[in-house]
Amino acid sequence: MQVGKHEALKLFIEYMQIEKNYSQATIEQYHHDITSFFMFMAEQAIPSLAEVQYGDVRIFLTRMYDKKLARRTAASKISCLRSFYRFLVREKLVDENPFALVSLPKAEKRLPEFFYEQELELLFDACETETPLGKRNKALLELLYGTGIRVSECCKIRLSDLDFFLSTVLVHGKGHKERYVPFGSFAHDELQTYIQSARNELLGDKEDHGYLFVNFRGGPLTARGVRGILNKMFENSSLQGKIHPHKLRHTFATHLLNNGADMRTVQELLGHAFLSSTQIYTHVTNEHLRRTYMSTHPRA
Known part of the structure; x- marks a missing residue:
């Protein structure tokens, strides 16, 4: 054909x-x-x-x-x-696959960038929480770091996906896969503050669409909007370099492993289909250990 x-x-x-x-x-x-x-x-x-x-x-x-x-x-x-x-x-639309014999170029092995805990504190300290947008931004930052979810997953969260009694959120991941991810007390408190005292104000007179995070016009917050918010936060802090939403996801995984979490647990929390996707973070933690050793051991 x-x-x-x-x-x-x-x-x-x-x-x-x-x-x-x-x-x-x-x-x-x-x-x-x-x-x-x-x-x-x-x-x-x-x-x-x-x-x-x-x-x-x-x-x-x-x-x-x-x-x-x-x-x-x-x-x-x-x-x-x-x-x-x-x-x-x-589908019998062609007879041969001309790409079948092409070898894939080996990708560079670049370690994921992450924030050290002291750096992250500077980012949190740069958040103002007096305005509705400020409350939303603090809740957004706490949730991204506290769960390690992707930005696309964050933007899909609805109010009904949150369980404050169990401190968990239902995450709609890649390929329509769902998983429950816990969040800590900091995210818990900031989310409640945002929902109770800022979200309705941002909605204004618009009909409630049910999404957790709302932009300044009252519509659902988009991935592009999240990147803009994080960039603004970063500019207001004393940090150097760049920020991207995935850096918070990398930070989440790296901090868990540095503090003793096992690989399988981190894999489940991140929503990785394969353990090999999670294992990249062992290289990060190993490098962190090496640097700590080299800077602190008398015979290093």
Whole structure:
């Protein structure tokens, strides 16, 4: 069966949504990567997906190298296109997968960035709590650090997902997987303060949509909004460098392991499907131990 490349992409997107149950963010990234490859095909005058050869793929890899893409980014694009063609072969839309023999570039082993406990205290101290927005921001920071949840998960939290008696939150994770995550007394107190004395004021006369965090217009807070809030907090503190929401997630995991938590527990709390995803934090904690040793031992 012959179909155009855009029709093939549409079928692949439906397959990811219905059969694979991928998140919207993953689907958008796949769509972007495949569309970029379509542009490459047009430049190379390749008329159809079935006519892409291994040599064309090598040229595509060279283009990525010339653009100085990070190895992790290049590997992600190749993996995406390999999956796309695997689907096309399965559906008998093409005969061969030209990406099947391409080896993925090894990604750089970069350790996750995290805050030391003293640094985090400076960030918390920079929060003002006199205004409704200030109360919301403090609750947001406490929840992100206190649970290690992803920003996308944080923005999906509804009031009904919170259990203040057990101090747990129902988190809607990747691939529609759900997990219960506990939060501590600091997050507990700041969340209650925000809900009782700030949230309704931020909602104003808008109908309550049920989401926990509200923006200044009364709508649900978005991931982009969270990044803006954290950047503003960071600017108001005396900290140097950069902040991103995932840094709080890295900090959560690193502090747990540094204080004796076992790997399996941290894996469950983070919502990692594979233990290998969590094991990167052992490198962080090992490096932390090494630095402590080198700076404190008389014979180091």
